[in-house]
Amino acid sequence: MQEITTYLAPRRLDEALQAMADGAATVLCGGTDLAPQTESGARQYTAKLLNIRRIEGLGGIETKGDKVRIGAVTTISEIRCNPMLAEIAPVLVEAAEHFASEQIRNAASVGGNLCNASPAGDMIPPLLILDASVELACWREGAVQTRLIPLEGFFVSPGKTVKRPEELLTAVVFDRPAADFVGKFRKSGPRPALEISTVSVALGACIADGRLSNVRVAMGSVAPTPLRARHVEAALEGKPLDAATWAATIAVAVAATAEDAKPIDDVRASAWYRGHLVRVFVEEVLNEVRGN
Amino acid sequence: MEKNVTVSPIAKSTLIGQRVKKPDAPDKATGKTRYINDMVLPQMLIGKVLFAGRPHARIVRIDTSAAEKLPGVYAVLTGKDAAGLKFGFVRDNVALKDKVRCEHDEIAAVAAETEEIASRALELIKVEYEDLPGVFTPEAGALVGAPLVHDNFPGNKSLHFEFKHGDLAAAEAASDCVVDSVFRPHHVTHCCMGTSCAIADFDHNGKLTIWTQTQYPYNYKMDLAPALGLNPGDIRVMQPPVGGAFGSKLDVYPYEPIAALLARKTGRPVKVIYSREEEFKAAPTRQAAIIHMRTGCTRDGVLTFRSADVLLDNGAYTSWGPTIPVIMMRTTSGHYRVPVVDFKAQAIYTNNPYAGSFRGYGNVQTTYATAQQMDMLADMVDLDPLEFHLKNAQISGEVTPQKSFLRECALVECLETAAAASDYSRKRKAYAAARDKPGRYKKGIGLASSIHNAGGAKIHKSDGIGTILKVDDYARVTVITGASEIGQGIDAVITLIVAEELGVPVEHVTIVNNDSDIAPWDVGVHASRTTFIAGNGTRRAAQKAKAQILSAAAKMLNEPAGTLELRGGFVVRDTCGTPLIELDRLLRRMHFQNVPELVMVTDYYEPNSEPEGAKHISDHSAAYSHAVHIAEITVDTLTGEIKVDKVTVAQDVGRVINRMGLEGQIEGGIAIGLGYALSENMRIEKGMLRNPCFRDYKLITAPEMPPLDMHFIESNCAEGPYGAKGISELPTIVIAPAIANALYNATGVRIFNPPMSPETVARAIFEARQAGK
Structure with missing residues (x-):
């Protein structure tokens, strides 16, 4: 010890x-x-x-131009209660609502949730569909050096990221979503609090001219890291929202989950159930995004 | 009229049925209570246990030399220090093991100045194991040639139980419908908020004082003594406040003799306290079982027989778990009017964690089966389950095949009350009709009931309790009782009864029930018995004191005998309530008169029940009771999540004593039952517990508790205190099958292997839909 x-x-x-x-x-x-x-x-x-909690400038949620920046030590409660995020990225607020419990939300930070790199990390899928990046800083040659890594490339395996031991995650940043962007988050678990998600799905898309575009789908707890579900995204990109073809669109997207989600059996759920939930959730969030 | 008494007449009133707060509640709610876990004694050492961490192995060698040399370590013990000190029901357990039979087997123990040093010492103990093939299900354990868990228990056979009544073959032949199903109730554990803890200390005369969480202090001495080679008379049991027990502290577990062995070795007090992870691994479980049950009825819906063939997963050692068939067979034979019964149960040793006693004590498992089979049979004969239940419900005066005499039976009233309050029959029909219509969310309603002993259970030689009651010069009452308070609320019941009998405020009653050298004998807190048994004992003692006081008062005040009463702190005339003298003043006069008289009385109450007996044919409880639960749920047919919207409870409580305590016990019992039904599950794979933490072992949390609509049916039990019956286990017993029946009503799916977790339910619905396609 x-x-x-x-x-x-x-x-x-x-x-x-x-x-x-x-x-x-x-x-x-x-x-x-x-x-x-x-x-x-x-x-x-x-x-x-x-x-790192007392470091000045490491907290807070701000927009600069079309960039949104959430400081690493920002708590989940702060995200949950932030009126600006509620307007421009409500999917983050939605995920924060389902995060652990009140006490944990008051202490846990967004940076910690990312660096912990759990496949079940609740803030990760919504940030993935916002196409977020993380800012990593270190001290080199007598100065603070920073680099920006797309969140999708940040995770290596459970508990492991590309962040080097001397680096600190200082912020997560993303482009302000387009006005017609709709994002939804769904995690499993009957318990209203303290539920580690068996599976989580976030789906975002721009809705214009009766079509889905810029579709981004992310999943948690279906692989060693949270991931972007590229096959589901491809299946959905450009698809129309009209009633006649919608059922077929859902079917294609649901079928494509098998390409992206490679869940395992563990103490919380079987691979079968995880795969099943992913299909259920993809359909559910798709319908929500469409406004059903 | 005595001078100075200017109080107006005091009318008759009663506390029975009122809401009286638990005397321990303010201190517990504010954090003032010092639980055993908080206790620190001068010179106290911390004991820690090295667990095997493997399910079945031979210990090749063990080297403790490095641990012994660590500064701050006072003792290191291994199996040789406990050799021959067998304890347990069938003397198959020992505090420190010489062979590994389950994951949490205690291999070594250290006593050190601090927990950190003790932990480091454990790391320094080198053990070489030779792993052995294990048995992890009772079926596997029962196979010919299976590895033996104990060499002296051939076939891995532990306890066996049988009860037969009537001609089974004839009853089967006379049955128009038979349901035949296999239920597999699972392992769960108590999750007491206070983890297991004991502090042991020897004096120089060799007498052991042990502070423990036990809920049966007197038989505890008898059970602990052989683990230490002591005479039970040389053990003093102290019971500080505990953070829950729920049956788990109805036996001796190895950490208790380990604390004592370390204390004896070091000559200092030693405290052993488990972390939450240790608690999950080492605390007893609810008994897992495989229940093959068959129930038959005529086409008119009259029950013809019930048979149950039960295989119990004994685990590695025999605690109370494998004794649960004593109660399982009472349900099998007594849950509704069952003319023919065939019950047998065999416990098989495995290398799994072992089961203890847990609120509901076998009846949780059996009722999960019987109450579903009632629902299934009603379906087969096309009767509303309510009607089917009513048709077979016992009434007062009936005797079950095992000779349980249902003196005051309110099952019919419970059924009718719950059904009417929940609009059961209409909803059940409507939900069943909507079952196959489109829609992701389905509503269901389910009815279940059970029977349980409600006046103790005479499984020991006596089911009695001793009480000493004294009233001091200030009219403060002390009740010295064998009844333990483990959070269930007996202290509130005792203060209420004393206040009722002696006309003093509840705050003026003190209870001493935490020291076996002081308080007289009692069996222990189990079998829903304490309000019934200790309530009677307290009442009898209080009435003796009252008789003494009123007799002295009549003499002193020159009032005719039999005309006085105690009310509001006064002696009053019973008829008009006129106060004659303050009670405390009277008591001082009694005390300091020429022939002094102090009020101190004793009582030993033995209920009028019969010993269980080897054949299990006896009226083993002084009362029996029924409860009916009707659960209303919403099922997400895709995720399998069950939301419990409401539970209607109708329970025969005999008579309400402390209304608040009763409500609390029903709420708490249902919370435990809901966890059992929906989410709690010890994931044991090849003998190893995979989820020893609250993150993955999911208790019901406050937001998941449904609204409860409680109806207390007062059958007025002649033997019970003021008519009361024991109440605490039925709420845990009945809720799971009510939900299972509601799930069937909603979806047409039945779950035979609880918990009805989202995954289990989703898979069952998915497979049913695949099969239907």
Whole structure:
């Protein structure tokens, strides 16, 4: 068992990044994943514990031009209660509604949810359909360096991302969705709180001239990482919304889920049930997007 | 009239049936209560247990030398330190093992200054195992040539039970309809919010004091003693407040003798407390079983027979779990008027976690089967299930094949009340008609009922309770009782009864029931017995005290005997309520007169039930009771999610004592039953628990609790205190099959292998639709 010998809670980003430069710090924000994981032994603390919550400029939700930026330490509750997001990206608010419980939403951060890289991370599918990117910062050659990685390429495997140990996720950014963009999120679980999604599906599309365009579909808990369901997207791109062909469109999209979703059996659900739920949810969110 | 008494007449009133708060509630709600888990004694060490973490293995060698050398470690114990100290129902268990029979087998234990040191010491213990092939289902355990869990239990056979009544072959021949199904009730666990904990300390005379969560302190001594080689008389059992028990603390589990062995070795108090993960793995489970049940009826819907062939997954050791057939057979034989009964049950050792006692005690599993088969038969003979139930319902005065005498039976009233309150028959028809119409969400309504002992269960030599009651110079009453408070609310019942009898405020009653050296004997909190048994004991003691007080008062006040009463803290004239003297003043006068008289009385109450007996033909409870639940649900036929919209409860409670406590027990019982029905499930794969955490073991949370419409049927039990019957287990027993029957009403699908989890339901509906295509 590693003992924590250093605890840091810097106010400035550069201080934090310098502390991380040796790649050996454990980053703490809400702690809602870190605490149970270290408790269960799934993860070990390193000697240095770095609390990033107090860093100025790492929180908040803002728009600059057509860019939306959500700081890494923004809590799920802040997303849930943000009136601007409710207007321009309600799918994020919807996902935040279904996130864990009130207490956890008050502590958990969006950055933590992404870095935890759980296939079941609730904020990930909606951010994937917003085509979000993550901003990674590190201290190199005496200065703060940042890079932007598309979220879709961020996840490697359960708990693993392309973020290097010396890097800190500072923000998630996405383009303000077009006015005709509609996004919907659905996760499973009968329990109104504290339900780890067996499967989650987010679907977004622009609706214009009676057709779907720019279709983006994301799924959680159907593969080692959350993913963009490219086959379902292709099946839907450009499809008309008219009643005559809609059932066929749904059937094609539902059938295409088999190409994208490769779920496994585990303690929470069987592969069969996950595949079944994906089909149910894709149909459901499609109908919601269409406005049925 | 005594001078200074200027109070106007005090009218007769009663607390029986009122809402009285639990005396422990304010401290518990504000966090002031010091649970056993919070306790720290001077010089106390922390004990930790090394679990095997594998289901079946031989221990090749074990090396504790590095752990012993770690500074701060005071003792390291292994199987050799507990060798020969067998305990348990069939003496098949030992505190520390020399062979691994299940995942949580205790291999070694350490006592250290801190939990951290103890944990580090465990890591330093080297154990070499040789894994053995295991048996993980009772069917596999029963096969010829199956690996043996215990060498001295051939065929892995544990307990066996049988009961037969009537001619089964003839009854089958006379049946027009027979349902034949196999139910597979699953493993669940109690999930007490306070995890398992014990603190042990020896004095220099060799007497053990153990602070424990036990719910049966007196027999506990008897059961713990052999695990330590002690005389039961040398054990003092202390019962600090506990965070729940629900039956789980009705036995001795290895952590308790381990704490004592460590205490004996170190000469210091030792506390063993489980983490939540340890609790999931090491605490007892509800008994999993395979129930092959058949029930028959005539085409008019009259029951002809019921047979049950039960295979129990004993797990690795025999606790109370495999004894549940005692109650399973009472349901099989007594749930409605069943003329012919054939019941047998065999428990088979496996390398799975082992089952203990759990609220409902076998009746949860049996009723899941019987109540569904009632519904299935009603369907076959094309009767409204309500009508079918009414046709076969017992009435007062009937005796079941096992000789349970239903003195006051309110089953018919329960059925009619619940059905009318929920509009059952109309809704059932409408929902069934809508079953095959389009639509993703389907509504269903389901009726289930059961019978349970409600006046104790005489499975021990006595089902009695001792009570000592004293009234001090200030008219404060102390009740020293064997009845344990484990959160169920007996303290509130006792204070209410004393206040009722002696006319004092409930706040003036103190209860001492946490020290086996002080309080007199009681069987324990189980079998829905404590309000019934301890209620009677308390009432009898209070009435003895009252008789003494009123007799002294009559003499002192020169009033005719038999004309006085105690009300509102006064001695009053019974007829007009005129206060004659304050009770406390009278008590002081009694105490300090020439021939002093102190009010302190004792009572031993033994209910008029018969011992269970080896043949299980006896009137083993002083009362029996019924409950009917009608569940209304909405099913998402695609995801399989069941939302429980409402539950209507009609239960024969005999008489309401503490209305608030009764409501709480029914709510809590239904919460446990709903978890069993819908979401709780120990995922045990090859003997290993895969979901030892609340993230993946899903309890019912507050938002999922449906509205409850409760109807208390008062049958006025002659033997019960004020007419009351025991109430606490039926709510847990009846709800699951009510939901199962509602699911059938909604979808035409039946689930024989609970829980009715979304996946199980979705798959069943999906497969039924595939088959129908």
